[in-house]
Amino acid sequence: MTRALLTLGMVVLSLCREVGGMALLGFYTFVNLLRGRFDAKELVRNLYKMGVVSVPIVSLTALFTGGTMVIQSGIFVQRFQAYGLLGWGTGYAVLREVGPILIGLMFSGRVGANNAADLGSMVVTEQVDGLRALAIEPIPYLIVPRVLAMMLAMFCLLVLGDAVAIGGGMLFGKLLLGVDYASFYASFVDAIKLWDVTVGLLKGTFFALMIALTSCHYGLSVKGGAVGVGQSVNDAVVAAALLIMVSDDIWTMVLR
């Protein structure tokens, strides 16, 4: 019983430490961002590294996501002859749910993991101490540009990913179900509202904030050399995935 309580206590304390650490990092990032204290050169470098380089993988994911939506809904579309709803169904699912979540998870696996590893390596090779010894604060120099870059990159990637996914849906709809492009497009434009696009973009950008904070927090708290870096990457990806799913539920309830 004592052992169980001790374990429970340690888990709760550890959870509080991680959540508190992320909240504090978020607070300092926000304060520095408001004061305009961040390194613009680092922002541009990270935008390229996190955004531009992610375009091919996000596009490919989005293309097949659109296709999957069509394949999944195809059986019902054919059964009920509801070809006119294909554009709406694909668009609604992609824009509001599947797009932000899948692109978010892909972004977390590629960019979040890389960011945690990058910061973790900087910690174990004393580069972060090196910055501080040169009188440079790590948050404005390292963290704010990364958080901002991830949010901006994710927003742009979502716009691109949504467009590619809808295009993929159109293509697969034509190839697999014989739904012509005009019919798909008309159904999409008639039923999808700007709000649906906005909800998806809001969610995705918030997911990027979660990915940024988890990866920066776990990256900066690395201890124990290369093994510690591996552990921090693992923790960052798991925490980001969990936060994406939990916050998605909350956003979905709030933005119905």
Next chain:
Amino acid sequence: MIALDGIRKLHLDPVQPPVFDGISLRIAEGETCGLCGPGASGKSLLLKIICGLVRPEHGTVEVAGRDLGLASPDELRSIQSRIGYLFQNNALFDSMTVQENVAFPLRQRLRLGQEALDEQQILARVSESLRGVGLATHAAKMPSQLSGGQRKRVALARAVVARPPLLIYDEPTAGLDPVTTAKIYDLLGTEQKLTKSTTLIVSSDIDALRRFSDRMLMVYRGRLCYDGPSADMDESASPVVRQFVRGELEGPL
């Protein structure tokens, strides 16, 4: 230049005894001090405390007459920008070229208003510094393209490029072959003669360290167990110091 009074720093594991338990020392301007001690005795930590990167739980740290514990963030940054620090792992920034790494302290001092150099003068100073460590032709390379010894020399060039009044070297020759080690110490000596900076150096190469330093300090079990001339270390009254210096197997260590 440096004054530590009653420094106490607790271990991360509360069961372990404190890393430092009342360390006090004074290092005068222009002095060259070697800091040694067995592994995990806290030598690198002491350097980080002096540089204001780590705060002790008790005691005061004064650098250039300013108490780091009472300094505002801006004052602390101002003090830190006057310290050249060569880290044990070099701490070269992976995303920057050799030239950008070496220019970084100068650009930072320029940003803080402590340097009146323009970009051309910064590049000239960087070239001069890289020539000094024999790496003038490597300016455009990334740190990952260099060998261990070359990286150490770049880190040295970066530490001294702004000609700071206080230089801290943490294991400048760790893992290097004897020839490269001799070259590094030669560079450190040249730099010291040129700038007359106060120098604090940690090294496991005890012989080279004693040759280089006027004064030796040794930490053991959280306390300073030797503080005196390098030449007198062999004859220290402490059996710990004698055993450490002579590298004997038998003894209290």
